[in-house]
Amino acid sequence: MSDESKATVRQYARNAYEQLGLPRLIIIAFLLSLFTLAVIMRMDLSILIKDSITRIGMNGILVLAMLPTLACGVGLNFGLPVGVIAGLVGAVTSMNWGLKGFAGFFAAMAIAIPLAVIAGYLYAMLLERVQGQEMMVGTYVGFSVVSGMCMFWLLAPYRNPAMIFALGGKGLRTTITLDRTFGKVLNDFLGFSIFDVYIPTGLLVFMGVFYVLIALFFKSKAGLAMRTVGSNPMYARSSGINVQRMRTLGVTLSTVLAAIGILVYSQSYGFVQLYTAPLTAAFPAVASVLIGGASLRKATIGHALIGTILFHTLLTIALPVTQTVLQGADISEIARMIMSNGMIIYALTRAERR
């Protein structure tokens, strides 16, 4: 190799390093070592890869929901359950009507989005009053909404026998199967297998469409205004931007994305989980976007995408691999907790240091 091309390679490597940053390189290295381990342990790689891809598609939009609030300066949207609940109401309503397949899925979206707009707007009004503490307040808003909605699930007038508790005949079940309604509609749409790896085409395309839409939004006039509000509200004000309106828009947009995100998640998972299940919905999404390199000051589509891929691949393959290595010790849930919460702490402490 000539010196010149060596220099080019070095430059290229340095650029890649600066783009990705050390934490992501470490995680990528860790992932590669896990795959190596999996090969050594003669595990079925195709299943690991298939699960990873599916999980990425399932969670992509929930992670994307973090971007608008980060961009408009509200911070990480720990109140993600607000949107998730709106999505779940859409899902159960559509199921109650007995709609099947794509009709059921899009009906659920059609119900969920207006609900999310209203809920998001109210949530934004609240956050406007607690400026500077949005993330803390958001966390508790999420908790309260989830708990409050437990009563709704119990008392709401849903009558479809497939959904309500078998005993007593009242109240929605904690976990409802989507088998006979819109379970896996996206995953199965145009799905195909390559080298024994199943590719859920519809799921990935649906996620991709939202990523492109949001990327375009941040290049539009309103999107740039939102970013400006996030990076310097005084500059925004002196540029004639209505700061409060942009923050409201950001929070509402995030809530709507959360509602759509949970629908995508549920259809892929095959179940709708109610009651306290959405309590911690925000944390994996927060961890993903942070792992992707976003900070409270800067967050891009790329961060969301890389974060989703890294975090969910890690979660998906780390557990089976370690379990195989450790001979069946069940550490899955604990490891999941340590990883996602550890990542949040790491990234938040880093972000505060300016």
Added chain:
Amino acid sequence: MGNGNVLELKDITKSFFGTTVLKDVSLSMSPGEIHALVGENGAGKSTLMNILFGMQVIFDTGGFEGQVAVGGQAVTIDSPRKAMELGIGMVHQEFMLIPGFTVSENIKLNREPTVSNVASRLFGPKLETLNEPLMQSDSKAALGKLAVSIDEMALVGGMPVGHMQFVEIAREIDKKNVRLLVFDEPTAVLTESEASLLLAAMKRLSSEGIAILFITHRLDEVMEVADNITILRDGEVVSVMPRSEAKLDRIAQLMVGRKIERPVLPPRKSEPSDKDIVLKIENLKVDMPGERVRGLNLTVRRGEILGIGGLAGHGKVGIANGVIGMYPASGRVAKDGVQIPLNDPKHALLSGMAFVSEDRRGVGLLLDESIEMNIILTAMQVQGKFLKPGALPNLRLEDRAAVREHALTVIRDLDIRCTGPAQLVRRLSGGNQQKVCLGRAFTMEPEVLWVSEPTRGIDVGAKQLVLDLLVKFNREHGMTIVMTSSELGELRKICDRIAIVYRGQIAGVLPPDASDVDFGLMMAGKSATLEEVS
């Protein structure tokens, strides 16, 4: 130097990074003397005080030359604590009080008398109990010396500013060995009645033998209480005089006076006049903290460069901020006879005005965005420039090519030194950041440009460039410019008229070649025999 003087400063010289800010400054004070130190913003008063109090910033920048003697003994003051031990006290302009503590707790803060108890015998003196009765009686005595009735048990939070000022003073005179007090602009935040109480208290203190160094802009107060007056200008003592020899207009002239080299500015086709008014401001009130505007009237002629001068805290900076809508404002602002809604930056900008803020880093820039984004964003948001066509106005996409092209033009025209339009603004020097701010405003192609403190915090060469740019845009594009500045010199260089603001109102409008006396007096609120510019 054993002459019984409380303080003797001799030939103090100090420079920051090659710029001399103090040159051979000498000053002496005898016990019980009230000595006034007057000068414009930037004359070197603060630096002198930093030296007197041994502030770290002085030593971090290479120390100073000259001698300091306290009580006839040469001393080296290398920390604020040392100054305190020598009996020098400071009454700060911004109060250093803890709102949640009582008056006596604040007065005795960190100097509390204590009595020992069981815990302190075991674990050391840090755990001794406060001697509260003694704290209260001491505080009462200190407040008594000032002849003010303030309850020493009251909480400081929520007190009127005047009272807080007295608590500050009480804290200083409670220190047993205090023999010299420095008052830094003590009346700036006070009402007139509070100020006269304070002046009375100062006289009482001096009669008890405490010397007072009184730093102020307000010449009438100087005439009222000072025994001697030192006038500082551009880091040099231009005059020392006893009050008996002092005259108000003489001080004013000495304070401001400097050779103004007004460059020959390019001519215009027609000179601006009162026949063609572009902006009419009536009864403007702006609630900007520290720079309140209280019912101000001003007219701006089309095509002129109007300067707004005045001392800090009198509201000159508030005018532009109020008209553009950055701070709550009321009153009437009409452009070309059409009223502009206040408190609404978008409409203010849409009506053909642009604003360069005095707070460059806080308001003027997005520090972590590129130069091009900083330049075009306001024009894009307000005027819809640099957007691709689209059906929904708010979702039209940024036109990258147009942005880049415009940014390159601005960088070339304003000579912004950078690695390219994508460079982050944070990495630019102050002068180049200011050019980006100007570029942002020029991109709006405004008819009226409000510029606040355009040369603050940038080096001398860049200052001249910025002023030249303003003149260029005024002459070539007929842009009306209203420029607010603390530096009278630069206003006199490029402005057609200069309005002086005093206590939130226009004290008068002067031509740039008016005498130093006129400017000095007007800034001090004494408009003697002044006429408006015709």
